[in-house]
Amino acid sequence: MLTAEGITKSFMGIHALSGVSMQVHAGEILGVIGPNGAGKTTLFNVLTGLYAPDAGNIFFEGRDITNLRPYRRVGLGLARTFQNLEIFRDMSVLENVMVGGHVRLSCGFWQSLLVTPGKRAEERLLRSQALELLALLGLADRASAPAVSLSYGDQRRIEIARALASHPAMLFLDEPAAGMNPRETELLAGLIAQLRKDLQLTVVIIEHDMNLIMNVCDRIVVMSEGRVLTAGAPHEIRLDARVLEAYLGEEIL
Amino acid sequence: MSAYVFHVLIMVSIFAILSLSLNIIVGFAGLVSLGHAAFFGIGAYASGLMMIRGMGFVPALFLAGLCTAALGVALALPALRVKDDYLAIVTLGFGIIVVMVLMNLEVTGGPDGLVGIPPAALLGTPLYSKPGFLALTLGFLLVMILSVYALKQSRIGRAWAAIRDNDVTAMFMGINIYYYKMLAFIVSSFWAGLAGSLYAHYTAYINPQTFGMHTSIQILSMVVLGGIGSITGSLLGAALLVVLPEILRPLADYQDIFYGALLVTMMVFRPQGIMGRVKITEIFGKK
Numbered sequence: 001m002l003t004a005e006g007i008t009k010s011f012m013g014i015h016a017l018s019g020v021s022m023q024v025h026a027g028e029i030l031g032v033i034g035p036n037g038a039g040k041t042t043l044f045n046v047l048t049g050l051y052a053p054d055a056g057n058i059f060f061e062g063r064d065i066t067n068l069r070p071y072r073r074v075g076l077g078l079a080r081t082f083q084n085l086e087i088f089r090d091m092s093v094l095e096n097v098m099v100g101g102h103v104r105l106s107c108g109f110w111q112s113l114l115v116t117p118g119k120r121a122e123e124r125l126l127r128s129q130a131l132e133l134l135a136l137l138g139l140a141d142r143a144s145a146p147a148v149s150l151s152y153g154d155q156r157r158i159e160i161a162r163a164l165a166s167h168p169a170m171l172f173l174d175e176p177a178a179g180m181n182p183r184e185t186e187l188l189a190g191l192i193a194q195l196r197k198d199l200q201l202t203v204v205i206i207e208h209d210m211n212l213i214m215n216v217c218d219r220i221v222v223m224s225e226g227r228v229l230t231a232g233a234p235h236e237i238r239l240d241a242r243v244l245e246a247y248l249g250e251e252i253l
Numbered sequence: 254m255s256a257y258v259f260h261v262l263i264m265v266s267i268f269a270i271l272s273l274s275l276n277i278i279v280g281f282a283g284l285v286s287l288g289h290a291a292f293f294g295i296g297a298y299a300s301g302l303m304m305i306r307g308m309g310f311v312p313a314l315f316l317a318g319l320c321t322a323a324l325g326v327a328l329a330l331p332a333l334r335v336k337d338d339y340l341a342i343v344t345l346g347f348g349i350i351v352v353m354v355l356m357n358l359e360v361t362g363g364p365d366g367l368v369g370i371p372p373a374a375l376l377g378t379p380l381y382s383k384p385g386f387l388a389l390t391l392g393f394l395l396v397m398i399l400s401v402y403a404l405k406q407s408r409i410g411r412a413w414a415a416i417r418d419n420d421v422t423a424m425f426m427g428i429n430i431y432y433y434k435m436l437a438f439i440v441s442s443f444w445a446g447l448a449g450s451l452y453a454h455y456t457a458y459i460n461p462q463t464f465g466m467h468t469s470i471q472i473l474s475m476v477v478l479g480g481i482g483s484i485t486g487s488l489l490g491a492a493l494l495v496v497l498p499e500i501l502r503p504l505a506d507y508q509d510i511f512y513g514a515l516l517v518t519m520m521v522f523r524p525q526g527i528m529g530r531v532k533i534t535e536i537f538g539k540k
Contacts, residue, residue, distance in 0.1 A: 048425065049424075050421070050424075050425075069424070069429075070424040070425050071424050071425075071426075071427045071428055071429045071430070074425060074426065074427030075427055079425075080425055082422070082425075086419060086421075086422040088414070088415055088418040088419065088422070089418055090414065090417070090418055090530060090531055090535075091414065091415075091418070095411065095414075098411060099411050099412070099414075099415045099423075099426050099428075100426055102408060102411070102412060102415075102426050102427045102428050103426075103427035105408045107407065107408055109409065109436065112403060112404055112407035112408060112409050112410075113400055113403055113404060114403070115403050115407075119407065122408075123407075123408075162426070166426070166427055
């Protein structure tokens, strides 16, 4: 579904990614793990379009999207959340999710200016779908609250609802469990599995929480020093000596 | 009511159009602009020149708006490549350049400005009376309020609010941030141009000084005082900053001190302005 070939990206001479090739298959939940500085977030940023790679190509459903701007990728069905919470601070919870639905609306300048019936119908639909998404994520009763008033874990959920509002085919989650307690993480794992099932999503997750990764992922890509070290099913990764070595013998698995 | 009261109300409504138009750039889209009076001036000169050359008031008015919007695009094309402090400097420079051009072109009358601009006319009847002209400006203000409100409550308004909050995040919401920033400049400069046209036909005489730095800061003060991003705030800000100097006229020499003190007090005690939700530091202190 998504294929990256030979992605290289450096920042001021530092190779963040050197020749990363990977694939995301339709319908899977793929985990991307690796020690700090392995290039996971840079890979996410290249795949979602924040940076253009220095070399290499990215194909999404057969189409070359290497140089496509982020907003165009969202239109094609790629959506993401952020490692550092990036909710819109001046907006309510519902407004945040409605912004996420931007690409699904077609009203242009004149329809908005003249408040045409089509525009109004579109807005009503967006609002009701945003409320449904909030219900799905257990935030329905907080819809009109200022987004910043919610807890850390709930703000992560707003971000997921907001990303889902664009009706993506593929969802990138950048450390979704960061700052969550074990109970919240467990709920998150259940949620991710449920979303994949209900919305036919393909999910890519960067995460340090190995419980989440091992529980929810079908396949794992291990990165180290800007390269893909190995990829495989969780039980294979768990036993791979190279993976343990990459983590410098940290007992993480 | 005396003619003087009508004069003040006409100036309030013209400045309300200006502050509301600047609020689209600063308050809705969260961009910095320090040269807004230049758009006001371009509208005034365009309309004045066209009417002196025999064009009717209504076409001159709208053409002035469109010419100004075109200049808005011309400014936004290079200006939107930079952000924050740099954008402030580019718009500041734009304001200065426009005044210099108006000052030095022969067709604009140089430093003396344009004299003998025909009055506004509707259906062939010149509009000399102040109450009549006030009705005209209030009519435009009303149309503007409705249209700006409609945009604010739409997908476009949400995209602007997202960009104001965080333009990188906005990109990942599928928002073409360049397009929406450009749109803010176009809509804003169109209305500022209309305000310029109304002003030119009201005063019948314009000169470049009116459209310089001082006026740009004045319009920005209205937006900030009233409340960044708030429509009622812009109207209130314009009303206050047009009426207050009139009331303080006996203290003319100390007027600017009062002005400055008012703004400083606001910034300390209520940085989001009278009606606003967004603090000025979120627009001008962005990192």
